[in-house]
Amino acid sequence: MAPVEGFTTSGNGIGPSVAALHAALASVIDPELRRPITDLGMVKEVTADDDGRVHAVVLLTIAGCPMRDTIRADAARALAGVDGVTDVEVELTAMTVAQRQALKEQLQGPGGTRGIVFNEPGSLTRVYAVASGKGGVGKSSVTVNLACAMAAKGLRVGIVDADIYGFSVPGLMGLTTNGVTQSPTRVDEMILPPVAFGVKVISIGMFITGNQPVAWRGPMLHRALEQFLTDVYFGDLDVLFLDLPPGTGDVTISVAQLLPKAEILVVTTPQAAAAEVAERAGAIALQTGQKVAGVIENMSYLTLPDGSAMDLFGSGGGGLLAQRLSQTMNAPVPLLGQIPLEIALREGGDSGAPIVLSTPDAASARALQGIADRLAVRPRGLAGLKLDVRPS
Numbered sequence: 001m002a003p004v005e006g007f008t009t010s011g012n013g014i015g016p017s018v019a020a021l022h023a024a025l026a027s028v029i030d031p032e033l034r035r036p037i038t039d040l041g042m043v044k045e046v047t048a049d050d051d052g053r054v055h056a057v058v059l060l061t062i063a064g065c066p067m068r069d070t071i072r073a074d075a076a077r078a079l080a081g082v083d084g085v086t087d088v089e090v091e092l093t094a095m096t097v098a099q100r101q102a103l104k105e106q107l108q109g110p111g112g113t114r115g116i117v118f119n120e121p122g123s124l125t126r127v128y129a130v131a132s133g134k135g136g137v138g139k140s141s142v143t144v145n146l147a148c149a150m151a152a153k154g155l156r157v158g159i160v161d162a163d164i165y166g167f168s169v170p171g172l173m174g175l176t177t178n179g180v181t182q183s184p185t186r187v188d189e190m191i192l193p194p195v196a197f198g199v200k201v202i203s204i205g206m207f208i209t210g211n212q213p214v215a216w217r218g219p220m221l222h223r224a225l226e227q228f229l230t231d232v233y234f235g236d237l238d239v240l241f242l243d244l245p246p247g248t249g250d251v252t253i254s255v256a257q258l259l260p261k262a263e264i265l266v267v268t269t270p271q272a273a274a275a276e277v278a279e280r281a282g283a284i285a286l287q288t289g290q291k292v293a294g295v296i297e298n299m300s301y302l303t304l305p306d307g308s309a310m311d312l313f314g315s316g317g318g319g320l321l322a323q324r325l326s327q328t329m330n331a332p333v334p335l336l337g338q339i340p341l342e343i344a345l346r347e348g349g350d351s352g353a354p355i356v357l358s359t360p361d362a363a364s365a366r367a368l369q370g371i372a373d374r375l376a377v378r379p380r381g382l383a384g385l386k387l388d389v390r391p392s
């Protein structure tokens with residue numbers, strides 16, 4: 001292997017090789033940026049002597065990086081596994097301003113600042129805004145489970161908790177412990193979202209202390225959402241979910257303005273009255289020019305101890321809503337799935353362990369998995385893209 005900048009070994013064939021040390025560190029993934037630390041300019045130097053003693057210096061984006069212990073442990077473990085290594089010392093130090101700037105430019109392009117990457121013509125990220133007519137129908141539970149199911153399939157997934165007044169995503173994703181929500185790391189003005197179950201998550205709940213109410217009017221909400229979409233580094237995502245507040249308020253309009261390509265997923269219960277309210281949430285897409293990707297019926301039935309199904313909230317609401325929205329939108333709007341009521345789903349939400357991962361055999365988990373599969377097989381968002389193909 002050609003010399004690698006920063007890597008020094010005696011080079012006389014005794015002790016670990018540069019190639020093996022580099023390969024080991026290339027297997028260490030930065031927990032927030034989700035890329036190998038070797039690609040991110042985070043490996044400053046590695047020296048190894050003939051006796052197999054290795055000293056590595058790893059650069060952190062910021063001195064107080066909350067992931068420093070994880071990065072150190074992962075790097076030490078990877079190096080210790082290299083043939084000929086007898087001892088490992090990993091030293092952590094912070095990047096200089098210039099190194100941080102270089103990293104930001106590598107991630108975000110020259111200049112470091114940009115608009116909303118998901119709106120760029122080359123963006124292939126599918127954006128789903130999850131809406132409901134009423135509160136409490138399970139919109140957030142559905143969002144986190146779909147996101148986790150897709151991430152478990154290997155897709156790169158992010159969630160923006162746009163339910164600014166009633167945020168619940170950090171708790172559902174296990175990012176809140178004893179009332180304290182994990183904070184994002186800030187690299188100057190760039191915000192690195194915490195990652196849970198492979199999903200990058202950002203929520204207003206990460207920026208306020210305790211359980212304070214958020215009392216903002218429309219323009220503030222719009223600005224907060226815009227900042228989530230511009231300043232948060234999500235990287236190249238396959239799917240971005242936005243958990244909208246219930247109804248058709250300011251945030252829904254802002255999402256339509258900020259992310260015109262976002263498709264709406266409407267969550268409803270089977271109750272006819274709930275479906276009617278949900279129809280308004282879906283039909284707003286007609287005014288904003290967005291697509292409705294489908295309807296998800298939640299709390300469809302409850303399985304009783306004798307195995308029979310009880311329609312606690314009536315039946316047929318999801319199908320009815322899909323039919324009505326298809327007419328309103330003059331385009332097919334499918335009923336993507338029906339999720340039963342299950343105690344395990346609620347418990348998974350309360351404990352921050354989404355049911356698709358914690359109890360994948362549960363009926364509700366299988367239904368959610370089925371919906372995620374249907375959404376995941378749709379191609380990445382090439383629709384409406386002008387492809388740069390010219391006759392020769």
Ligand SMILES: Nc1ncnc2c1ncn2[C@@H]1O[C@H](COP(=O)(O)OP(=O)(O)OP(=O)(O)O)[C@@H](O)[C@H]1O
Pocket residue numbers: 132134135136137138139140141142163166168245246298299339340341342343345346347349350364
């Ligand atoms: N299928 C289900 N079975 C059992 N409990 C469920 C189910 N779906 C949701 N729940 C529970 O119902 C409650 C409300 O769910 P959730 O917070 O996901 O709803 P929401 O529509 O996002 O509410 P809001 O819009 O008010 O934030 C939660 O306690 C959740 O665990």
